[in-house]
Amino acid sequence: MFGYVVTRILSAVPVMAVVATIVFLLLHLTPGDPATIIAGEQATAAEIERIRTSLGLDRPLLQQFVGWLLRILSGDLGTSIYSGKPVTELILQRLEPTVSLALLTLSIAIVIAVPTGVIAAWKEGTWVDWTLMFLAIVFFSMPIFITGYILIYNFSVQWRMLPVQGYRSLSDGIGPFLSHMILPAISLGLVYASLLARMSRSAMLEVLHQDYIRTARAKGLGTSKVLFLHALKNAAVPIITTIGIGLILLISGVVVVESVFAIPGIGRLTVDAILRRDYPIIQGVILFFSFVYVIINLLIDLTYRLVDPRIKY
Amino acid sequence: MSSTRIMISSDPVPAQASAAASRGRKIARWMLRNPRIAFGAALFGIILLLTLLAPLLSPYDPLQMNPMNRLKPPSSEHLLGTDALGRDVFTRTLYGGRASLMVGFSVAIAATFIGLCIGLVSGYFRAVDNVLMLVMSGLMSIPGILLAIAMTTLSKASVTTVILAIVVPEVPRTARLVRSIVLTIREQPYVDAAIVTGSSVPRILFRHILPNTAAPLTVQATFICASAIIVEAYLSFLGAGTPPEVPSWGNLIAEARNFIRLAFWILLYPGLLLGLTVLSVNLLGDGLRDLLDPRLARQMKARS
Amino acid sequence: ADETTLKAVMFTDLAITDPTFTASTITSNFGFMVYDTLFALDSKGEPKPQMVDKFEKSADGLTWTFTLRDGLKWHDGTPVTADDAVASIKRWAKVDSLGKALMGATTSFEPVDQKTFKLVLSKPFPLVLEAFAKTSAYTPFIYQKSFAETAPSQAKTKVVGSGPFIFLDEEWRPGNKVVFRKNPNYVPRSDPQDGLAGAKVPKVDKVEWITISDPNTAIAALQNGEIHYLDNPLMDLVPMLEKDPDLKVLRIDPMGQSGMIRPNHMQKPFSDPKARLGLAKLVDQAMLGAAGGVPQNYFTACYSFLGCGTPLSTERGADGFKKQNVAEAKELFASAGYKGEKIVVLQPTDVPVLSNPTEALVQAMRSAGLNVEAQAMDWGTLTSRRTNKGPVGEGGWSLFLTTGFTSGFGSPLTHTYLQSSCEVGTAAGWPCDKELQGIIDQFQTAATRDEQKQLADKLNEVAYKVLPYVPYGQMPVLAAYRNELKGVQASGIGVFYGISIAKE
């Protein structure tokens, strides 16, 4: 088990090396250079050149790449070209909002989606199934920012019930935290819950057609026991997979939601960094994401074990 | 149709009644059985028709601006009002569909094709499998939208760039789907039979394995298409989409969002059409998935 | 708990804290919070002493002696010295064009004692005080000597100022918020606040600059009372804000910004002045303004290269350019030998106030039969693309739109975009015209207002022939804020001293 975890984490290394190469090449082979942006709106060519030299951007590509790799290997993601702050610190600062948003969204989605999927599967082919799945596909088809604007407009601007934007840490109290998080989490959660509900349904359908469900019913068990114990536990693996995939997809949604609700999370950090060509941040964050990806996948695999005794490591 | 019939069940249950059914009743029954496909296709067909007939339906040029006549509410002159540069929203919404659908189709076709090639090679040739899958994992671990933003902002903004930027993150998923199918199919006895009866590798790949990817890839392609249309909108929203000259729905929405509170109609109609399109494509995909093969759902899950 | 915190959303996010490292405006704003300047412009644009208590000018105008005010202290408690001031000005002068000009005319610039320093010029330089009070592009803030002695190409990140607010580095979340605390030891001037001059009294305990990248969200947040102050609100929504009884909209900088169409003088077709004239004929300033979403009451069509509302403003030579004339433009392009070559227009899609007018201009150009390709990009990419001097086939460009602070346009010497010296260092577009540059250079010695006015007329006339750029109007810099805020001033740049929050 421990060995398995270590192996899995080690297997992240080649993936991250690939990511590092992709990102480095993407950044350095495309036009646009941070020096000009740093120099400001009214800078002249000479000043830009001065900044370029000071950032080491005039050195050969390979030299920059190797230098960067070496630094990463020593655990140093570099410092932001702009603020001069260490990338690690910037990521850590932004981690909390993003993680809270993701987790809250996740919880909302799971709480809504899994029972929805279970019920839809149970009522397969009836109007209940049809309605639930239609709603799911409608929400799934709705761009997040439109949902976001609709929510802001109603809850914040019209009814003034909730704040428009921003983030409060959980340490500021559960009230402020939730009031800031609820709208973003809902606008993101709807899409995610729809995905999850659809997947839960199909996972459940698959399980409900299995022999052991027939066995369970042949024992005289009631519907809820059959559904929520015998079936759901078996459907858990694909559902957890979807939760995991969703969590990764969620990151894309987070970028949009963080923009709409001005949440200082990692998504926004990355977009800003890309727009400014703050290379160390872009590289650092994307490496970080690929690490998170590996960890999420690892966690999913470990969770499989909890629900499915057949899986061993 | 024969290929799909096989997939419904290996033991079809033809009913006596069906022999006498007229063609019309057959169609009606087919639609009853696949309401999602029927509804999705109808909705999608209407939207497609609207966008294709845009020049006939609207007297305006989608790019013709008149800044002095900006943000006008819907009127008889401008059915859906005008936008921030005084362009006709109705016209732009229709033309916008062309760009968005083009992006959707192109991405779906390109991602499917590239993913198919990679997946076939990776699934059949062990030697390259590890390397290809490593690169795919690498690509997958970068959140798609960030990769796309990076690609569009860092290179010249054009429709092609946007298509490419949406395609790249989709490729690994498709490649993995195809690979998993290849891995399953190559274990099928009929592939063994083909080997034993002297079939060459290309023949096995193209005659025996490839056709099995058609159904799941069709389904996958519809979902990619739907997602591409949304992603295009996200990219435009984040300022990294198609050039503003191109009146894609994403651009219309992105331009409109600053005016929601002054002129909601600029956002409403392209937004509505975008949502309906994605909905129709998703319905189509969902229906196709269940029609083509209920077991497909499992493979789709494994695609990540 | 009784702490008052002023929450403001600035027009962009603070990325760099060293105002001599970058010319970016938000860093200037930052400077005005934490640093102080020797002189500062009042609301009429006149330089007034700020850190300087008194100064003397010798009769020949060549020797200037400055004495610092009493009680100036760095945030770390050490006193501000003449050494600090001299080192800071020297650092600034290495990057700022006006600073370079000043140093070019300087024999010596040295501290005399703790609080006194002396400037000895080799030739008369009429803009000494203007230079020390400069607010646009690089502002000569006074840093600690140790800070000032690092090369300007090396960004400094440790911020120790002497201004009315203290920067809390540990609370800084780049991309999210910048936090300032009131400087309890700040000794303001005794004269009342006037523009950037006069007393700077911090009246709130904390100022937070919050980043909200979505302009709609920002406005909603202001209306919802989550923030107090919104710098540079989306122009389109200004009328709506004006209607909101809880809010006020103020012209922070009445002269504001001037729009410029920058053609590339190095490449065809705009290397030919006729083509530039043709371009100017296509411009309908009011239309471009409207396209940018500027409400009509805030937009001024302006035909003066030195800005409208500045002392030297003039419209000499602009008569033929006040109305769009496509036919004439066509002719001009034809006579410039234009045969349908591709014209690449850079369009910064993330700046609505530039992006939409660019689109409108592109349409006008197309209507004149020009083969225009608009290339969309974000502002960051644009600033880097525009340094490419090559032909369009090699990543070059033909024109782009930008804006500049009108306050910097007042003098040809501080007007970066007007420089046509044919040197490498001029602003992107690289105008090159000996006659125009000659007139600009004459300003260095034009001592009296009259002399300057005459020169300005001449300059405008020549500039409308040479067209280093095509002006397309002027709009104020606005700020919207909640009624609770008292004491917001039209200081030209958003500053937060002198502002208090009234409790309901």
Next chain:
Amino acid sequence: MIPSSPTLPLSEPDTVLEVRDLQVQFETIDGVAPVLEGLSYKLHAGETLAIVGESGCGKTIGALSLLRLAPSPPARITGGAILLNGRDILTLPEEDMRGIRGNDIAMIFQEPMTALNPVLTIGHQIVEPLMLHKRLSRAAAWERAVEMLRLVEIPEPERRVKEYPHQLSGGMRQRAMIAMALACGPKVLVADEPTTALDVTIQAQILALMADLKRRIGTAILLITHDLAVVAQTADRVVVMYAGRVVEDASVFELFENPRHPYTRGLLASIPKLSDGNERQKLEGIPGSVPPVGARPPGCTFAPRCTLAIDACRQSVPALDSVSPTHKVACWAVMDKTSKKELERAIV
């Protein structure tokens, strides 16, 4: 070790379960197709009744219908009655039906791998019906689960009870399945091809176990299979099904020694017989194959494959008629030859 002589049914033994003219159809959007067209048989206490027939003739559907668990949609019971101790369970509310499942009628399935829930322990799965039907406490139920495992001869039942199905071998799983089915002491045990997925050696173990248990517990067994050899080894009585109907119903001896229906004969002629001799007999087989549901011919469904078919066969369905007190057959050709009247006299 195993009692080798089949227990012959007494003249009027108590019937535990009677299926009377059971009709089941598949209702899909394509139309309605009958699956079971009048299935009838009786199961007596302590008896093993085998139902045989080729794949797809409706054996499983028939078995599941006993518990009202045939997959619905598409299956729907449209007629007939299922009498459990004289009570028609088709009319019971679902609630009461649950009380019968696993309690009065228990079932074991073909694939022990897929019929056990892979994510729950064996013990848990055995305990469930005990707590539900017998209202045992958790502890008591677990104790009984261990006992049941011991009964089905699973070594180390205390340990196995805590294991998951995948930790058991195929044979063990089938034993666990039996333990689970028998936990509540059902009156009827329905075994749907309980050994088909197993190797011969394991099959022998399981059949031996079932015979042993039947002797000890006295549960009536409904054994569904397509393997006539298994039938010969275990059953007291045999019902032969073809395409949704019973074609022959006889005691095991009569069936093997004097098969009347051409289908039964065909089946018997198809079985390769293990012999110690050197001779290779020719297998006969039955030409053609079972028609799929929805494409069954009119009249006797077997007619198209039948070498003896006469016109009557293609026109109307023969009824199940007695040829001896313990032997019924549904065949026009057979009925033609045997004078019906004579037979009736013989029965009375």
Next chain:
Amino acid sequence: MSELSSSPPLLQVDDLIVRYPVKKGLLQPRKHVHAVNGVSFTVRRGETLALVGESGCGKTTVGRSIMRLVRPSSGAIRVDGIDVASLSRRQLKPYRRKIQMVFQDPYASLNPRMTAGEIIGEPLGNFGIAHGADRESRIMSLLERVGLGRSHFHRYPHEFSGGQRQRLGIARALAVEPSLIVGDEPLSALDVSVQAQIVNLLDHLQQEFGLSYLFIAHDLAVVQQISHRVAVMYLGRIVEIGETADIFRAPIHPYTQALLAAVPLPDPRKRRTIEPLRGEVPSPISPPSGCAFHPRCPLAEDRCRREVPRAQEFQAGHFAACHVMARNNQYAALQPVTA
């Protein structure tokens, strides 16, 4: 049968060993499934050799190795004296014309997207045997040979019944006119009535073309019907091999005896009274030491636990690998197992 035994072997398998790697984590030691653990036998022209044994004992693996669908870990497979393992991809082609395979699952072994004609025509095309009209007529005659009609030419597999599908599979194998057909449980997915049809067909074809069969099965009753010789496998090894009649009349190895005893007889008068073999086949990942059968063997001795028994000839052409039987040489005394 005597003339059969005198002809040279068509297929000769020598000490075949096949191991499959078991997927494990990077840090765990690599494990193997010892699927086939040293198997030797021959198949002569016109002969049917049946390979029987319980599930997982490696029958399919032997068949697949012969078809070169699996690469053996060691050992030799010779067809007409040529070692199959050494063949390159190109050399493999003529080899495959000699040996063909019929698969267990008549559903999965036919590409659902190809018509019967295409399926049977595929080997003809691959080996360039026939083209155009010639190919068509050959396909037709193959269809007829396996008892299908011309009308089936354009049908898809799902339009056939299980037995018909298996006929298609046989027709495909026959297309290249092979000398040997490896049948991997070609009957086990079929109903008895249909099984009988196929058994008869195979018999008929053998007589017509002088085919050899390697017939993999687990149903001993069928095996007796169809094979000339039988090889009994247990956990990757052949424990007994000999003429069918010998094996069924006088099985030597205790496993063979048990296997035979476990076969239910289709006669209610002959109910089994023998206690069934205890336990189940152990895992081939870690097979028991010595004689793999010893944990289940009623006669097992100490030596069985330690030493792998070698095959010994008990009678002409009748080999078995058992220490106990070899010592007692009791085979002659054995009674037929059927009551």
